[in-house]
Amino acid sequence: MHIPTLIGRAQESVVIKNDMLDRYAHKAIKITKEIIRINKKEGICHFNFNDIRYWLENILSKQRMSMCMRSPCGSGEAMVGFDSSGNIYPCEVLIGFREFKRKNILNIGSLHEYLGKNKKNQKLRERKVDNIVKCRSCPWKNFCGSGCAASAHKDFNNYFREDPQCRYVSKVIEELIWLSNKN
Numbered sequence: 001m002h003i004p005t006l007i008g009r010a011q012e013s014v015v016i017k018n019d020m021l022d023r024y025a026h027k028a029i030k031i032t033k034e035i036i037r038i039n040k041k042e043g044i045c046h047f048n049f050n051d052i053r054y055w056l057e058n059i060l061s062k063q064r065m066s067m068c069m070r071s072p073c074g075s076g077e078a079m080v081g082f083d084s085s086g087n088i089y090p091c092e093v094l095i096g097f098r099e100f101k102r103k104n105i106l107n108i109g110s111l112h113e114y115l116g117k118n119k120k121n122q123k124l125r126e127r128k129v130d131n132i133v134k135c136r137s138c139p140w141k142n143f144c145g146s147g148c149a150a151s152a153h154k155d156f157n158n159y160f161r162e163d164p165q166c167r168y169v170s171k172v173i174e175e176l177i178w179l180s181n182k183n
Helices: 018-042 049-060 111-117 119-124 149-156 166-180
Strands: 002-007 010-015
Touching: 111 119
Parallel strands: none
Antiparallel strands: 002 010
16 A cells, blocks of 8 residues: 655555554554544543654654644644634634634735734744743654644633643653563
8 A cells, every 4th residue: 555645746656565554453442442432531622643744753853744743833824714704813723712813814914914914813823832931841842842822722711721631742752762672
């Protein structure tokens, strides 16, 4: 099976053999069943397989394929969200938060110019891993990039805080580093 993967602007194709797909599917199903069991027991659902993939990519490569794992994340500059009325938000996760609503796309000239000049977006771009107290001294800061500003805002009402899943992420990253370096 050829699976296309995007790397920057170039596209490469990776060959994955069926036995490898079967093993991966078996393990993914086992993990998924355990996650469903935990979610039912604890009443939460906070897991995404893409997270593990992104963290592993961040360990194995200096490229950051996910904007959310960069510092700053690109919110309000490299990515934006729009609600159904055309209102602009610095990130799709922040849609609906009045304090993050920017102008309407129909009332501005150039989106690129507007985003670059917007003072609130400039403040968001100051959210770098070294500007967040808990992240500043974290050994994993260069792997997660301080996590999601939107999640920090949702849980702490302050996007200059660490990602609420910090404890979980740091444990997963540490384990992935050990696993990726096993011989």
